[in-house]
Amino acid sequence: MKVNRAIIMAGGEGVRMNPITKYFPKCYLPIYDEPLLIKQLKWLIEANVKEVFIALNQKFGDLILTLLSYTDLGNEININLVIEQKTQGIGVSLLELKTYVAGEPFIFLLGDEYYENPSFFKEIKKLDDDCIVMGATSYKDKKRIMAGCNFELKDDRIVTMVEKPKENEIMSEWCWSGVSVFQDSVFDSMLENEEQLKDNRVLINGLTNLIEKGNKIMYLKDYSENINMTDIEDYYTACSLEKNKY
Numbered sequence: 001m002k003v004n005r006a007i008i009m010a011g012g013e014g015v016r017m018n019p020i021t022k023y024f025p026k027c028y029l030p031i032y033d034e035p036l037l038i039k040q041l042k043w044l045i046e047a048n049v050k051e052v053f054i055a056l057n058q059k060f061g062d063l064i065l066t067l068l069s070y071t072d073l074g075n076e077i078n079i080n081l082v083i084e085q086k087t088q089g090i091g092v093s094l095l096e097l098k099t100y101v102a103g104e105p106f107i108f109l110l111g112d113e114y115y116e117n118p119s120f121f122k123e124i125k126k127l128d129d130d131c132i133v134m135g136a137t138s139y140k141d142k143k144r145i146m147a148g149c150n151f152e153l154k155d156d157r158i159v160t161m162v163e164k165p166k167e168n169e170i171m172s173e174w175c176w177s178g179v180s181v182f183q184d185s186v187f188d189s190m191l192e193n194e195e196q197l198k199d200n201r202v203l204i205n206g207l208t209n210l211i212e213k214g215n216k217i218m219y220l221k222d223y224s225e226n227i228n229m230t231d232i233e234d235y236y237t238a239c240s241l242e243k244n245k246y
Contacts, residue, residue, distance in 0.1 A: 001127040003181055005101050006044045006052040010037065010111025011084040011093055016231050025060045026229050027111040028067060032242035036114060036229075037064070041073050047121035049107060051078040053100045055093055058083045091190055091202030098187050105130075105181050110228070113178035114238040116245070117224035120179050129218060132186065132210070134158060135177035136219040137226040142167060148175040148228070149204055151219065158217045163204040174219075177226045185210060 010027040017026060027037040037054070044052055056064055061083045068079060082100070084093060094108070107124070120135045127133065136153070139145050145165065152160035152171040161176070162169055190196065190206035199205060211217055227238045 001105065001124055001129070001133070001181065003047060003105050003107055003124065004050045005104065006047075006049045006107035006109060007094070007097055007101060008037070008040060008052060008054045008109050008111050009090055009093060011055045011057050012087065012112070017229065017235065020232055020235065024063065025057060025111070026235075027054075028060070028063060029229075029235060030239075031114055032239045033246075035067060036238075037067065037111070038071060038073070039114070040109060040111070041071075041077060041079070043115070043118050043121045044107060044109070045073070045076050047107060047124055049077060051080070053080045053082050053097060054111070055082045055084055055097060057087060058085060089200040089202060091200075091204075091206065092197060094203060095187060095190060095197075102184060102187070105183050108180045108182050110178035112229040114227040114229060114241075115177070115222065115224060116226070116241045119222050119224065120177070120220050123220050124181060127218070127220075129216070130183075131216045131218055132183055132207070133181040133218045133220060134207075135179040135226075136174045136221050137177040138173045138221070138223070139175055140173065142170065145170055145173065145175055147230070150175050153219060156218055158211065158219050160211070161204060161208060163201045174221070177222050178228055185215065 010025055028035050136151055150162045150165045150171055151158050151174045153174055186206055189209045190202050196202050196205050225241050227234050229235050
């Protein structure tokens with residue numbers, strides 16, 4: 001699958017990681033040897049992405065510009081910063097970026113995701129199917145499953161997904177890893193119902209609508225550690241995992 005563009009959603013304020021994120025966005029924090037954003041850009045380059053749009057909170061725009069000025073990654077990928085005027089849900093923020101990626105598949109990546117040994121960016125190049133593909137990671141801890149988006153998998157596709165399931169709603173150990181290849185159909189599905197746009201789960205609801213209509217959503221399993229940096233403990237875990245690689 002050829003994917004030329006990507007979006008990194010890094011517009012949150014990271015309030016649950018205060019005080020460490022009082023002056024820095026989560027994507028700016030060093031994961032042992034370099035900032036998370038730099039790692040993410042390198043993963044996208046590995047996937048042969050040519051252009052990336054980074055959605056940022058307005059108070060961090062200059063900081064990220066300075067960070068990027070110290071790298072030579074701009075020689076390998078065209079980097080664009082999109083400044084958000086207000087903090088909002090991921091789905092609504094994604095809809096506002098539609099004009100940048102409309103008409104072709106794009107990698108969607110949450111700006112606070114760390115992967116110990118990321119495989120999605122390598123494996124996506126090997127797929128031929130022209131459909132949505134979502135990363136899947138395995139958790140043994142029920143609390144982690146209940147904090148994410150849980151999948152029911154069958155053959156090569158996702159048949160059900162539930163955002164932050166209750167314990168009796170858990171369908172498997174597999175959850176969304178925070179990275180996907182999306183198509184235009186995601187935007188269309190989110191926009192079908194105006195009331196849906198008021199729900200923080202608008203993106204997951206839109207994907208669920210596609211599944212219910214018979215659209216194929218594939219998955220790629222990642223068997224390494226995947227950390228969604230929600231709190232400071234997550235950050236320390238990510239740094240420890242990265243350090244152990246050296």
